[in-house]
Amino acid sequence: MSQISNQAVVSKKARIGERVEIGPFAIIEDDVEIGAGVKIWPHAYIAGGTSIGEGSQIHMGAVVGHLPQDLAFKNTKTFCKIGKNTVIREYATIHRGTEEGSETTVGDNCYLMAVSHVGHNCHIGNNVILANCALLAGHVTVGDHVFISGNVVVHQFCRIGTAAIIGGFTGINKDVPPYMLVRGPSVVRGVNLVGLRRLKFSREAIKTINEAYRLLYKSDMNTAQAIEAMRKLGPSKEIDNLINFIQGSKRGICKYKYSDDEYFE
Numbered sequence: 001m002s003q004i005s006n007q008a009v010v011s012k013k014a015r016i017g018e019r020v021e022i023g024p025f026a027i028i029e030d031d032v033e034i035g036a037g038v039k040i041w042p043h044a045y046i047a048g049g050t051s052i053g054e055g056s057q058i059h060m061g062a063v064v065g066h067l068p069q070d071l072a073f074k075n076t077k078t079f080c081k082i083g084k085n086t087v088i089r090e091y092a093t094i095h096r097g098t099e100e101g102s103e104t105t106v107g108d109n110c111y112l113m114a115v116s117h118v119g120h121n122c123h124i125g126n127n128v129i130l131a132n133c134a135l136l137a138g139h140v141t142v143g144d145h146v147f148i149s150g151n152v153v154v155h156q157f158c159r160i161g162t163a164a165i166i167g168g169f170t171g172i173n174k175d176v177p178p179y180m181l182v183r184g185p186s187v188v189r190g191v192n193l194v195g196l197r198r199l200k201f202s203r204e205a206i207k208t209i210n211e212a213y214r215l216l217y218k219s220d221m222n223t224a225q226a227i228e229a230m231r232k233l234g235p236s237k238e239i240d241n242l243i244n245f246i247q248g249s250k251r252g253i254c255k256y257k258y259s260d261d262e263y264f265e
Helices: 193-198 201-220 224-231 238-246
Strands: 050-052 063-066 079-083 094-097 103-106 180-182 188-191
Touching: 050 063, 063 079, 063 103, 079 094, 094 103, 188 193, 188 201, 201 224, 201 238, 224 238
Parallel strands: 050 079, 063 094, 079 103
Antiparallel strands: 180 188
16 A cells, blocks of 8 residues: 655646655656655655656655756657666756657666756666766766766766766766776776676676777777777677677767867867
8 A cells, every 4th residue: 555645746647556655745747657666755756757667766855757958848748767676866857858759768776866967868777876966968878787976977969888987077078888987088097897897797708898998998099990809809798789889879989098189179
């Protein structure tokens, strides 16, 4: 049986699952779907078109599925989808999509810390952590098992690959390849070794990723040449993932170092 505070404002058109807790002064708009076992803390705001997967938590003051911060938005019907067992902490904001029928998605088992922001049409994978005040502009894509540290800002349309880590106070305006560690203004500093070990990547896989990093960032090869060299490292799903990500980049990938002029582009 669900426990809904008499001081909460819950639309009769909202669909509420079993064992849901909704605290006082929380607001649940029309066309919201809340899965079983979800806890919504006091003063949280769940806007229309939002669905929240079972077992998730929405903490005080968080705003989920509100209007996108996009001047092109024409008040069309759009959506916001939150996966299972995801925690959204105090005053975090997640905006729904802009274009008709589009959506913003956050996967399963994510942890969005206080005052983090996920802009319209972002797509966040599973097991992603956004630390305090991490800010994602619109149309950002984040792969599984990514860690984004505090006070990181990510430019619109950027992509962050699987198992990457972004150091604190970093600005991202290029795509971050899978498995890499970025710190500073879109600068790759190395491989996310700690993260890969925690994810139980094999020694052989880590060795291969390290070799790919060396070819891509520490050799005199250009990107196309490095990709051809990486193909010769032998069969590897990690290398395939890395190559596919690089070849699918429209903004270009983060570099190992930049010229002074490039910092101010």
